[in-house]
Amino acid sequence: xxxxxxxxxxxxxxxxxxxxxxxxxxxxxxxxxxxxxxxxxxxxxxxxxxxxxxxxxxxxxxxxxxxxxxxxxxxxxxxxxxxxxxxxxxxxxxxxxxxxxxxxxxxxxxxxxxxxxxxxxxxxxxxxxxxxxxxxxxxxxxxxxxxxxxxxxxxxxxxxxxxxxxxxxxxxxxxxxxxxxxxxxxxxxxxxxxxxxxxxxxxxxxxxxxxxxxxxxxxxxxxxxxxxxxxxxxxxxxxxxxxxxxxxxxxxxxxxxxxxxxxxxxxxxxxxxxxxxxxxxxxxxxxxxxxxxxxxxxxxxxxxxxxxxxxxxxxxxxxxxxxxxxxxxxxxxxxxxxxxxxxxxxxxxxxxxxxxxxxxxxxxxxxxxxxxxxxxxxxxxxxxxxxxxxxxxxxxxxxxx
Numbered sequence: 479x480x481x482x483x484x485x486x487x488x489x490x491x492x493x494x495x496x497x498x499x500x501x502x503x504x505x506x507x508x509x510x511x512x513x514x515x516x517x518x519x520x521x522x523x524x525x526x527x528x529x530x531x532x533x534x535x536x537x538x539x540x541x542x543x544x545x546x547x548x549x550x551x552x553x554x555x556x557x558x559x560x561x562x563x564x565x566x567x568x569x570x571x572x573x574x575x576x577x578x579x580x581x582x583x584x585x586x587x588x589x590x591x592x593x594x595x596x597x598x599x600x601x602x603x604x605x606x607x608x609x610x611x612x613x614x615x616x617x618x619x620x621x622x623x624x625x626x627x628x629x630x631x632x633x634x635x636x637x638x639x640x641x642x643x644x645x646x647x648x649x650x651x652x653x654x655x656x657x658x659x660x661x662x663x664x665x666x667x668x669x670x671x672x673x674x675x676x677x678x679x680x681x682x683x684x685x686x687x688x689x690x691x692x693x694x695x696x697x698x699x700x701x702x703x704x705x706x707x708x709x710x711x712x713x714x715x716x717x718x719x720x721x722x723x724x725x726x727x728x729x730x731x732x733x734x735x736x737x738x739x740x741x742x743x744x745x746x747x748x749x750x751x752x753x754x755x756x757x758x759x760x761x762x763x764x765x766x767x768x769x770x771x772x773x774x775x776x777x778x779x780x781x782x783x784x785x786x787x788x789x790x791x792x793x794x795x796x797x798x799x800x801x802x803x804x805x806x807x808x809x810x811x812x813x814x815x816x817x818x819x820x821x822x823x824x825x826x827x828x829x830x831x832x833x834x835x836x837x838x839x840x841x842x843x844x845x846x847x848x849x850x851x852x853x854x855x856x857x858x859x860x861x862x863x864x865x866x867x868x869x870x871x872x873x874x875x876x877x878x879x
Contacts, residue, residue, distance in 0.1 A: 509532040510531065512545060514536060517592060517593075519591075521533070524595065525597070525599070525600060526599055527600055528574060528576045529573070530571050532569055534569050535568050535569070536566075537562045537565065539585065542562065542563050542564070543584065545558065546581070547574070547581055548579060548581075548582060548591070550579065551800065551803065552580050553624065553664070556579065574599045578597075578599075579596075580595065581595050584630065588631070588634055589630065589635075591627075610812075613807050617757060620804045621760045622755060626748055628665045629741070632661040632744075632745070635657070639651060640738050643699055643733075644727075651699075656790075659786075659790060662680065663797065667767060675740055675743060675747075678736070679695045679744070680696055681693065681694075683698070684713055694733060694737070695736075697781075697782075700781065700784050704785075712782065761872045763797075763798075764799075764802045765870060767794045767795070767797045767801070768794070768866050771794050771795065772866070775787045775788070775794065776855060777855075778855075785846035788838065789843070789844050792839070793840065798869070802827070812878065819872070819875055823865070823868045827865060830864075833861045837854075
């Protein structure tokens, strides 16, 4: 984690277009039934022709729910219908090009997607041209939905992790640490837009000391869960025990409560009606996430005590990929150079993800960072640099400046 801040800008107009499912004036095909329950999201069919796809949502559960259509990365939201209340039946229309998507629901609009299922759109893309302004608006809508979905997953995950830590169940807390951080790491540049929230949530010990701040958040808790021994050094090469002692039960509770409060505040800020992002925020966010990898994860300095840096690494790369995916169509629309740049970025993302896969995955877990050799870290670093070069041109291409 670094001390950069990515400023959130004024909203791009017409965001309601995709959020409400509005599309071009075409007659939709027969609606696809979606049976929503507290623990299920059953879509009647798993394929539809390209164009305006209508879903007939029926919430048979006990509380509010949300229906989502995700891109093939299972992260970027290309359409969503929020606030489907118990007993409600409502139609939602998504304009979908040919390709592979995933459908899912989100009980109480928080936590991980439920009932994730592949959904295939067949046929050919619409011949109707899409203007740059519409692509820009869609990019902002998609990325906002993505950021909000990640904080919706983050809050309950942190609550579970913090409760285990506060109760002294260190084995459970250690097992949850890496996975709990993933939604945060995917959207870290956005979180950094909110002043002191990111320092409270994610500062390392050396950052807090350097800035004269009270050290709280994930990494303060991490050091309790993987306490150093006599003679151990911190990431700055200093005595790890100097000025530090394991937290008392009361201190643990305060740190746990503080982390929950801070991520809840983050959720409230990004779900506020007046919060938005600009195209520059999205494209620069992709670049910033890769910078996060280069600055801390590739050196093993981020998760110094737990050795879970590769999990943060992978989450940063995923987040960068989603940000790129949101503006990709806009980049391609600028002409042959933009299309070639997008293709190059795709190739380098695939190569980096392939290199990371040699050491594990977010689902199965990664090896301890300490097990990597110098040759391993150099190979990963080289691939990060190979992606960073074309990605650094993305903002210029998208904004045309």
